[in-house]
Amino acid sequence: MRRVYLDHSATTPVRPEVLDAMLPFLKEDAFGNPSTIYSYGREAKKALDEAREKVAGLIGARPEEIFFTSGGTEADNLALIGTATANEKKGRHIITSSIEHHAVLHTAQYLMRLGFKVTFLPVTPEGLVRVEDVEEAITPETILISVMHVNNEVGTIQPIKEIGQLARERGIIFHTDAVQSVGKIPVNVDELNVDLLSASGHKIYGPKGVGCLYIRKGTRINPLLHGGAQERKRRPGTENMPGIVGFGRAAELAGQELPQEMKRLQALRDKLIDGILNRIEDVQLNGDREKRVATNANFSFRYVEGESLLLSLDMKGICASSGSACTSGSLDPSHVLLAMGIPHEVAHGSVRMTLGRDNTEADIDYVLEVMPEIVARLRAMSPLYNR
Amino acid sequence: MSRVYSEKVMDHFTNPRNVGEIENPSGVGEVGNPVCGDIMRLYIQVEDGIIKDCKFKTFGCGAAIATSSMVTEMVKGKTIEEALQITNKAVAEALDGLPAQKMHCSNLAADALHKAIEDYRNRNKKAS
Numbered sequence: 001m002r003r004v005y006l007d008h009s010a011t012t013p014v015r016p017e018v019l020d021a022m023l024p025f026l027k028e029d030a031f032g033n034p035s036t037i038y039s040y041g042r043e044a045k046k047a048l049d050e051a052r053e054k055v056a057g058l059i060g061a062r063p064e065e066i067f068f069t070s071g072g073t074e075a076d077n078l079a080l081i082g083t084a085t086a087n088e089k090k091g092r093h094i095i096t097s098s099i100e101h102h103a104v105l106h107t108a109q110y111l112m113r114l115g116f117k118v119t120f121l122p123v124t125p126e127g128l129v130r131v132e133d134v135e136e137a138i139t140p141e142t143i144l145i146s147v148m149h150v151n152n153e154v155g156t157i158q159p160i161k162e163i164g165q166l167a168r169e170r171g172i173i174f175h176t177d178a179v180q181s182v183g184k185i186p187v188n189v190d191e192l193n194v195d196l197l198s199a200s201g202h203k204i205y206g207p208k209g210v211g212c213l214y215i216r217k218g219t220r221i222n223p224l225l226h227g228g229a230q231e232r233k234r235r236p237g238t239e240n241m242p243g244i245v246g247f248g249r250a251a252e253l254a255g256q257e258l259p260q261e262m263k264r265l266q267a268l269r270d271k272l273i274d275g276i277l278n279r280i281e282d283v284q285l286n287g288d289r290e291k292r293v294a295t296n297a298n299f300s301f302r303y304v305e306g307e308s309l310l311l312s313l314d315m316k317g318i319c320a321s322s323g324s325a326c327t328s329g330s331l332d333p334s335h336v337l338l339a340m341g342i343p344h345e346v347a348h349g350s351v352r353m354t355l356g357r358d359n360t361e362a363d364i365d366y367v368l369e370v371m372p373e374i375v376a377r378l379r380a381m382s383p384l385y386n387r
Numbered sequence: 388m389s390r391v392y393s394e395k396v397m398d399h400f401t402n403p404r405n406v407g408e409i410e411n412p413s414g415v416g417e418v419g420n421p422v423c424g425d426i427m428r429l430y431i432q433v434e435d436g437i438i439k440d441c442k443f444k445t446f447g448c449g450a451a452i453a454t455s456s457m458v459t460e461m462v463k464g465k466t467i468e469e470a471l472q473i474t475n476k477a478v479a480e481a482l483d484g485l486p487a488q489k490m491h492c493s494n495l496a497a498d499a500l501h502k503a504i505e506d507y508r509n510r511n512k513k514a515s
Contacts, residue, residue: 305424307448311392311400325424326448326493333424345421381406381452383428383444384421 003317004363008203008295008356009152009180010321014246015205015357021249022207025242034239035230044241051248055212058251059178059197060188067213067231068244072179074224075198075213076103076146078235079175082221083144083196084111087173091141097121097129097158098339100148103198104177105335108146117141126288127156127340134163144173149181149192153323153336153352154287155296157185164193173219179203179211183254184293185262195219201243205357206250210243265355266294268364272353273297275368280375286337286350295355298323300337300346303385304378309351312374318367323350345384392449393483399453404460407442414510416502418495425451425492429458429499433507438462438470443499450485450493454478458496467504473497 014022024030025047032040034048052063069075084094096108098120108118119137121129129147138145145167149160160176167174175196181187182197183204189197196219200211215221215234228236273285282302301309306324313320323334325348332338333347342350353367379385392400413433419425425447432440441459445452458478462470475497479485485494 303446305447305451308400308452311397311449315401324448326489344424348421348424381403381444382446383417383426384446 001317002366004319004366005358006318006320006353006355006363006367009155009352009354011202011208012205012356013358014202014207015250015253017253018206018246018249022242022246025245030241034241035228044239047245048239048241051244054248054252055199056214058187058255059182059199059214060190061197061214062217064232065189065214065217067215067234068239068247069211069213069235070209070240071202071211072101072177072198072200073103073211075200075211076101076177077107078213078221078224079196079198080104080107080111080144080146081224082234083173083175083219084114084116086220086222087143088116091139091143093117093119093139093141094144094146095119095121095134095137095142096146097123097148099123099127099129099151099153099336100146101152101177101179104146104148121147123339125341126291127151127154127286127336128288128291129158129163131159131162131166135166138166138170138172142170142172144175146175146177149176149178149187149197150185150293150296151287151336152180153334154298154340155180155293155354156287157181157291157293160192160194167195168193180293183251183258184295186258189214189216196221201247201250204250204254207243207246210240210247212247261357262294265359268355268359268361269294269297271361272355272364272367275364276371279368279372283375284346286340286342296352297354298350298352300342301349301351301375302346303382304349304375306333306348306350308378309349309374312378313351313370316370316374318370321352321354323352324348391486392453393485395457395482396449396453396485399456399482400449403443403452403456405440405442405456405463406444408444409440409442412503414503414505414507416499416504416506418499418502419447419451421446423492424448425495427451427455427495427499429455429496429503431462431500431503431507433467436466438465438467441500443496448489448493450489451495453482454485454494454496455499457481458500462500467507470500470504473500 306322307326337347
């Protein structure tokens, strides 16, 4: 059966070039600990430095501002908890948005339990944070603002540059979770005015288990972990060398291919969006159409439930995800769709399709061919559908 | 996802039995609501105290659709008293089980059946 993978925002396969770069670091030729002084260690240290340069290059940072972590979740935790505890004498107020990834949302809630105050900003029906709302939320107590660059569910691109400008004027540390933007749209830490930025390896055809936090020089932050001098004491622990080298290579390739790949995927995405909206009735696109990453399409199909759609798609070899309660693992559908004011029953019928390197026009044609019959079959079963 | 569902669940999801409505049914039962993501509507046709026909319409996940389909198969030909003995647990067992998190939210088909029987009894009360 034909297989079409449309869940690239969940994870991506490791590219062959990336795997080739990683393998020596798992084997006897280059297994060394970069903290050691002999040849194996020096070779590892050199590879670590090169990977750091490559990741820094992708986001316009200096290599010494890149701190490797176990992934995006750890980077977000380090950004929030590390700055909150290091700056609490200045104030105990944090601003974030209501559509963040749980790695930020749940960490913010944890900080609330420690006594910090957190403002969760609303978003527009299109899934965008308003700069005015950020400005209004700032108090003399505010020490940190954290707003994601690209939303993982609806793909909306947030006004990071403008929020960063505001934060800088007020002397507030600004973090962005850029896990869904790095490698997919141009990211430059200076242009975006960010002090902290989280990125992940496995979203850009690198391995799982590696990511980084960019920390602008001079930003006050405490480590989460203690016990060594690695990553300049901000992230102790022997470095995940295969992962870091793979992340570096993936970042390098993503940077080289970004302009043409962005253009290609945007054309595929538009074909998918227009095709679905034209072929099926009672469908809406969730998230702003223009301020949207080239890889994301998110629809709500009225009168049907998301998990049923995913099961049906899976039987046709199509891999996608949903914001329905059944797939979120809770009783409520996606917090992102609810924050956008989308009613529960419409959020339950959402399907996210995220494109990537391996997708072709023929994949999109196939999805457009099978989707109408899948939706029609489920609607024929639905007591909410009366047509 | 399909990994966590049994083959029987997937069979009933893929080829659901008795989908549709009954014209002039003896009773109708509905459970769930669109906010929680599951609605089951069950129609029964009763003749001489026996459930001759049963159809359903369901909005919901794979488990919701499969349990609806299964209960319609289980109930056909049963007396009202026998039908009242069918529990949500029995429906899940007939499907070779459901994932733990589905046992509460999406396993309501027997409740819909009991509501349909209640509706049937209320209608008959009024008639007599």
